[in-house]
Amino acid sequence: MDILSLLEEVQNESLILRHPLAEEDISFSYAYAVGVGLVAVAEGELSAKRQEGIEKLAAGLSLPEPQIHKLMEVLLAPDKAVVKGVVETVNQLPWHYLFLLAAQSLALHHGPELVARHAYLLV
Numbered sequence: 001m002d003i004l005s006l007l008e009e010v011q012n013e014s015l016i017l018r019h020p021l022a023e024e025d026i027s028f029s030y031a032y033a034v035g036v037g038l039v040a041v042a043e044g045e046l047s048a049k050r051q052e053g054i055e056k057l058a059a060g061l062s063l064p065e066p067q068i069h070k071l072m073e074v075l076l077a078p079d080k081a082v083v084k085g086v087v088e089t090v091n092q093l094p095w096h097y098l099f100l101l102a103a104q105s106l107a108l109h110h111g112p113e114l115v116a117r118h119a120y121l122l123v
Contacts, residue, residue: 019060020098029061030071031089032099034082037075039103046075053106 021029036057040050051072058068074082090099 019057019062021095022060022062024061026063026067028089029063030067031086032095032102033058033061033063033071034074034078035086035090035099036102036106037071038078038083038086040106041075041078046072050106057102057106 021032024032033054037046037054040046040054046054054071054075055068058071063071090096
């Protein structure tokens with residue numbers, strides 16, 4: 001195995017293990033994941049690659065499987081109440097930074113056509 005593949009494998013394993021917000025309340029973690037997911041689908045559909053990235057984020061946030069399933073359903077048909085809930089939840093500056101970084105990471109690794117410029121609309 002080459003070094004680049006080894007680094008990528010270790011990064012993927014470490015990303016799944018823990019997210020800095022994994023210890024937060026589940027309602028916060030869920031809203032955070034929804035917000036990042038909304039940014040991911042802002043440019044169009046929820047592609048398989050983007051869905052994979054959102055599922056990795058949700059796993060890193062320690063969301064239970066039913067919440068991850070619900071998350072995917074919400075991303076397919078979001079409404080104003082969902083967006084308002086995300087904005088109200090991610091309302092502190094430290095959360096803004098993490099949110100923008102998560103959106104950028106998702107864009108870079110799970111769909112380069114996604115531009116993180118949409119993330120600022122939610123923070």
